[in-house]
Amino acid sequence: MATTVSLVAGGAGFLGSHLCESLLDAGNEVVCVDNFGSGRRTNISHLVDDHRFQSIEADIRDAVTLPPAEEVYHLASRASPADFTDFPVDIALTNTRGTRNLLDYAVATDARMVYASTSEVYGDPEVSPQPETYNGNVNIRGPRGCYDESKRFGETLTVAYRDEYDVDIRTARIFNTYGPRMRPDDGRVIPTFVSQALHDEDLTVYGDGSQTRSFCYVTDLVNGLRSLMETDGLAGEVINLGRENERTIHSLADMVIDMCDANSTVVYEKLPEDDPLQRRPDTRKAADLLSWQADTTLQSGLELTIESFRGDLFAE
Incomplete structure (x- = not known):
């Protein structure tokens, strides 16, 4: 039986590198495409000696020639809130022009494609939990608009390509995901809290927590992405991927301080503009169509994340 070739755009990022690793473990050949703007070479350094792994340094916003693949995972975009201010044009064009380039590639090679959208398309939601049918509450001109709205347009583009070119495209709306290989300066709450706690610094909570x-x-999350790709009959579907373990930011801060055995306290700063007050996925569609659910408890996942961060931050 022929080996499946999977192309992962953004494959050197936090999520992309874990996906590359999982696909190799499954016996696939993997082509990692990354411009290393936010992805890190260290994330894939343990994969480069595998003859089934190929790393291509390229920017999907450009017209680049890529080897043929049966599967395309589009994970290429800066997703850190810390980058929304510094790289808004980069983010907006990656999710629009870059998405078009990968869709053209999928049409040309007759590849199946998974587009990594985000829970941010729901904005600051007025409905909870958020089902795939909810159209969201997004400020298109706000500080998060470069990411939120470009992801929304990326979804619109995938629908247009499905209708006009009959491309098999599936969309994953990814909710907050965490684990090893996140950048300590990522700006998202878990790496921020863990880094602060491991340094015995005060944990920064925005708003009242x-x-x-x-x-x-x-x-x-990687298992969910692969299930979405590998399940037949899902062309055109959009599915939430996340875990329904909603908790307050303040309770998370207390949990991280306790698990890190840190001499830290919580300090409060002003809530950023358009920061969502509630975020919880409705995952019934993922359970029905993919037979998938997220099983790792927050306690177990944080233990693994803290152990990894401790090794990275204090490596000799």
Whole structure:
């Protein structure tokens, strides 16, 4: 039986590198495409000696020639809130022009494609939990608009390509995901809290800490992405991927301080503009169509994440 070739755009990123690793473990050949803007070479350094792995340094916003593949995972975009201010044009064009380039590639090679959208398309939701049918509450001109709205347009583009070119495209709306290989300066809450706690620094909570998030461990999320790709009959579907373990940011801070055995306290700063007050996925569609659910508890996932961060931050 022929080996499946999987192309992972953004393959050197946090999520992309775990996906590359999982695909290799499954026996696939993997082509990692990354411009290393936010992806890190160290994330894939343990994969480069595998003859089934190829790393291509390229920017999907450009017209680049890529080897043929049967599967395309589009994970290429800066996703850190810390980057929304510094790289808004980069983000907006990656999710629009870059998405078009990968869709053209999928049409030309007759590849199946998974587009990594985001829970951010729901904005600051007025409905909870958020089902795939909810159209969201997004400020297109706000500081998060470069990411939120470009992801939304990326979804629109995938629908247009499906209708006009009959491309098999599936969309994953990814909720907060965490685990090893996240950048300590990522700006998302778990790497920020863990880094601060391991340094015995005060943990920064924005607002009063009553806002909620739902956290999915990276290996569960990767399994969901692969199920979405590998399940037949799902062309055109959009599916939430995340874990329904909603908790307040304040309770997360207390949990991280305790697990890191840190001499830290919580300090409060002003809530950023358009920061969502509630985020929880409705995952019934994923359960029905993919027979998938996220099983890793927050306690177990944080233990693995803290252990990894401790090794990275204090390596000799």
